[in-house]
Amino acid sequence: MQIYVCVKHVPDTAANIKVVGENGFDDAGCKFIANPYDEYAVEQAVQLVEKNGGEVIVVTVGKAAAAATIRAAMAMGAHRGILVTIESQFLDSQTTARALAAAIQQDGKPDIIFTGKGAVDSEGFQTLYRLAAAMGLPVVNEINRLELVDGKATVGHEIGGGAREVLEVALPCVLGTTKGLNEPRYPKFPDIMKAKKKPVKEVAIADLGVSVDGAQSELVKLEKVPERTGAKMLGGDVRQAMEELVRILKEEEKVI
Structure with a gap:
């Protein structure tokens, strides 16, 4: 099997991000990691190849530093x-999907393309759908169960309200993974050292025939969430406290 895994290089959710200008941040002073949801995708791909044979290829769109995330995978x-x-620093989901599709098609013929269900930085949740559309493939997101039988994938995912859905999907396909599908392995030191010798091909997005001009969406402004003040203690009886809570939510927090 030839399995491709699309992985994103994202800031650590615990990192202290310094906003620079209107729509950028100091990436040199920020710790980056592999998108956590993508780790389930890598683990599933590796498990399938360990069982059935084949090759797992990680594909990333990002700056040169994103090679570290590929090494982690x-x-x-x-x-x-x-x-x-x-x-x-930022690329719209349409352009990202086109770049991923071009890189995969230039490299080989996938049996499955795995991604995480979404990225924890931009949280657009669009790229895997746009990738599937660009390649003319079926797509299912947020899968937490997978079986391969006779060239088809049987996948399960939750659809809200506690209900679950089971789908049969023809291969090749694009599958978005989430928590519950597996338990991503923790690499040991020898695995980390071996990863340093594995090949990583770098290709400029322009060399794939993909233009970054004419994006359909653009990040206009990036703002750091203001720090929350201390907690408020509401006095009086239950009715008075509830009335004061509603007033605060409406007039001060402006959430209702």
Whole structure:
């Protein structure tokens, strides 16, 4: 099997991010990690190849530093990586999907393309759908169950309200993974050292015939969430406290 895993290089959710200008941040002073949801995708791909044979290829769109995230995925068991290099910090989902599709199609013929259900930085939750559309493939997101039988994938996912849905999808397909599908492995030191020797191909996005001009969405302004003040103690009886809470939510917090 030839399995591609799309992984995003994202700031650590615990990082202290310094906003620079109107729509940027200091990435040099920020710790980056592999998007947590993508780790389930890497683990699932590796498990399938360990069982059925084949190759796991990690594909990332990002700056040169994103190679570190590819190495982290290869330490988990992926065989090689492709880094589509860009200069900007942010890329719209349509352009990202086109770049991923071009890199995959240039490299080989996938049996499955895995992604995480979404990225923890921009939280657009669009890229895997746009990728599937660009490649003409079926797509299912937020899967927490997977079985492969006779060239088809049987996947399960929750659809809200506690209900679950089971779908049968023809291969090749795009599958978005989430918590519950597996337990991502923690790479050991020898795996980390081996990953440093595995090949990572770097290709500029322009060399794939994908233009970054004419994006359909643009990040206009980036703002840091203001720090919350201390807690308020509401006095009086229950009715008075509830009336004061509603007033605060409406007039001060402006959430209702």
